[in-house]
Amino acid sequence: MDRGDAKRGRLVLAPEDLLQPGGSSRRRLLGGLLGGGAALLAGRDAAAATAGVDPAHLPPNVPPWSRSLGKPVGSDPYGQPSPYEGNVIRRLSPGLTTTKHSSVAFAPLQNLFGIITPNGLHFERDHNGRPDVNPYEHRLMIHGMVRQPKIYTMEDLLRFPAVSRIHFVECGANTAMEWGNPAVPTVQYTHGMLSCAEWTGVPLSTLLEDVGFDTKGARYILAEGADGASLTRTIPIEFALDDVLVAYGQNGEMLRPEQGYPVRLLVPGVQGISSVKWLRRLKVGDEPWNSREESLQYSDQMPDGMSRQYTWIQEAKSVITSPSGGQQLLDRGGYYEITGLAWSGRGRIRRVDVSTDGGRNWRTARLQEPILPKCLTRFRIDWNWDGGPALLQSRCIDETGFVQPKMRQLREVRGTRSVYHNNAIQTWRLNPDGTVDNVQV
């Protein structure tokens, strides 16, 4: 393929011979990789054949799927993505954890559109493996400082008046690997402990009222999971009475097992670990519990060795998802849309600015509706790349007026060992060969 003939914005073959005109070895490689042929190419392009795209399937010819009877309706009772989307999957970060039973699988943010995370791609963090809970035998117990301790079946929970709301869930340790230096290559690993879904369930306030909680004395709720870890977290009553859900629905279906089937807590805007999965018990109390997951872990160590405890709020944060680390822009120069996600645990996103020169100058991006509180917001901005090196950044402002910090501003206050709550501006370096990598400035 002659690069000189490439039309701007068209997808052209990747990536080796951008520096090696001719690229015959590359074509052999691609021919092997492409096999069945799925890539879209301009039909007149003679190189297409060697790249695994069959010219017989391209105009003016008619491909076989236009000349045959397809699969019968209902042949996939629970639908699956196209086989050609088989690489859009959650991934573990190599070397991050000792065992896969206490680990995390990251959502492929680089491949997702809009703001909703498909249920099969929602990031997964388990602390003691993923249980398969039988919903008919699952019970939710609410007790402690209440007038009438109660046990609810799933049928009970599904019969309460319900609400559906769209909220993000972000692990408190999202972007934790980047406190010292860039450590991972793509947005899946830098920011993929982040997902967003429409959650359906009972407001926790409804259930607290149903058991008659102690309105004067109650200050905290303990939430406990039914998994092997029986993971526990302290939830302040001000959150519990505001927008916390006891959620069983995720994007229209029951929760996935990875997300706590059949019922989880959903604490909007707060560290993901507070949204306790496989929820079995809520206890009303007057002191925080200092559980392992809010003392030994999930506390933020400051430069003087002291640790902040109970840092629940996920502050405003944004990241460009395209172009982002690991991608390659194959047309050198020309139109590219820069797009990404912004979110805040304190409410709505008010504005997102984008820089292509490492933060010297900024332009304000378009925010795509809906713009909801404690929810992902998709931003987009037009860009004509001049083909030179660029440093891409996004910076969000939430409805409180808080401006997402630079990495060095975070370090000045919190050092590099706090693990949690890294909401710094992310920098992607676009190199003249079109490759994009993860850097810090």
Add this chain to the structure above:
Amino acid sequence: MSRFERLVLPAAALLLAGGTYAATPTRDYHLGRPAEAAEIAGWDIDVRPDGAGLPPGQGSVAQGEKVFEAHCATCHGSFGDSNEYMALTGGIGSLKTNAPVRTVGSKLNFATTLFDYINRAMPFSQSKSLTPDEVYAAAAYVLNLNDIVPAGFVADRDTLPKVKMPNRDGFFLFPGLMHVRGKPDTHNTACMHDCETAVTVTGQLPPGFVSTLYGDISAEFRGLYTMNERRPAAAASAATTTAAAEPSPHELAERNNCTVCHGIDKAIVGPAYRDVAARYRGDAGAAARLERKVREGGAGNWGSIPMPPQSGPTDAELARLIGWVLAGAPDK
């Protein structure tokens, strides 16, 4: 429940408990049922720093050593110092240095939390299997390994809350991140033009890092959208794998938690499968011996930590697993 009972019982409960309870719900949904005291007792396992929730029972350091060797040393090492999983000992005083080591001894603030966590979540693959006495004993032993309590210490509901952990005062509250309208600790501004005088790249991934650790990173992108149109090799095969197929031996190993201690080609707590295969290559009786060893537990042939007995896989599954291990744990 009669109308009378509904009116009177809540009022009586309120008097007994002395709290200020929510007014009669705006609507009685008649959903859920009262939790009996015995039901609550079975699940009410949380322990607070003030000791609330600690059960009756006790355990000494000496008893704890036995519990620890039997149930904990497999992953944590006999002295709680194995780094493969969470190290339990060492690092006291290191949090203020440039090389902080976070352990029970160095970071945890209350010994009650140690009890709570062992009791609810340990041992890793058989949580909630220890008796309260065993949990007290294990906690006493771990505290003694950290030189926090003397060898004669006996942990119970009275002594455990009084233990002063080295990092007891190492935590503080930062209200800025505790409330939706909390005051933040960073103060960036929304400058739009000429905001930086010089921009320098201060950090990047080392050369070769990505390909070594992740392979072909372009395979993780959708070709159609991301300007990386090349269809990844993994695409078709990953999506067309049938879900109903019999689990592979590797999947069996994961389901039965074997991989918690054994890596394919990397020793974790126990030996790597491929090292096992290498040791027994050509040994016709190895399969039967290893099957028995899995069932009955090992003697520590690979190190100081013996393998505990495993009852998880069926006999047929175990035979497949051992066959796969002895074949060198092939990927396919």
